[in-house]
Amino acid sequence: xxxxxxxxxxxxxxxxxxxxxxxxxxxxxxxxxxxxxxxxxxxxxxxxxxxxxxxxxxxxxxxxxxxxxxxxxxxxxxxxxxxxxxxxxxxxxxxxxxxxxxxxxxxxxxxxxxxxxxxxxxxxx
Numbered sequence: 001x002x003x004x005x006x007x008x009x010x011x012x013x014x015x016x017x018x019x020x021x022x023x024x025x026x027x028x029x030x031x032x033x034x035x036x037x038x039x040x041x042x043x044x045x046x047x048x049x050x051x052x053x054x055x056x057x058x059x060x061x062x063x064x065x066x067x068x069x070x071x072x073x074x075x076x077x078x079x080x081x082x083x084x085x086x087x088x089x090x091x092x093x094x095x096x097x098x099x100x101x102x103x104x105x106x107x108x109x110x111x112x113x114x115x116x117x118x119x120x121x122x123x124x125x
Contacts, residue, residue, distance in 0.1 A: 051121070054121045055094060055121050055123065057119075057121070058092060058093065058094045058119065058120060058121035059092050059094055060092050061090060061091055061092040062090045062092075066089075066091045066092060067086075067091045067092070068091070068093075068094075069086050069091050069092065069093050069094075070094055070095075070096060071083045071086070071093055071094070071096070071120075072095075072096045072097070073096075073097055074093075074095025074096060074097050074111075074112075074115060074120065074122050075095070075099060075108035075109070075111045075112050075115075075122060076097065076111075079095065079097070080111045080114075080115065083095055083118075083120045084114075084115070084118055084120075087118050087119060093119075093120045094120070094121055094122075094123065095112075095115060095120055095121065095122035095123065096122070096123050096125050097112070097122055097123075097124065097125065098124070098125045099124060
């Protein structure tokens, strides 16, 4: 991998670890990257939303020369399909989504589950 891709992947992992330690502007938020899924979500209440090991695995390209790509809005229509296309191309993909209720969140959680099966880890922001 290029040094830029390594720095980006390391920065994202540092951000995840920072949130886990509660370094969000001096206070820990009740939800967010290391928060919990809503009780009515497909993943059930209490499930942790970030796992550094899975995020690190998602940042490993399958093919030599594959890129590490951060897709924002990965549970939305465009981000979901872009993530799948990038992963199919052999790139390492990590998603980021806030799972807002602009449209039904059940659809977004279903997309997240499909991305997970494809090897794309989605961070809740």
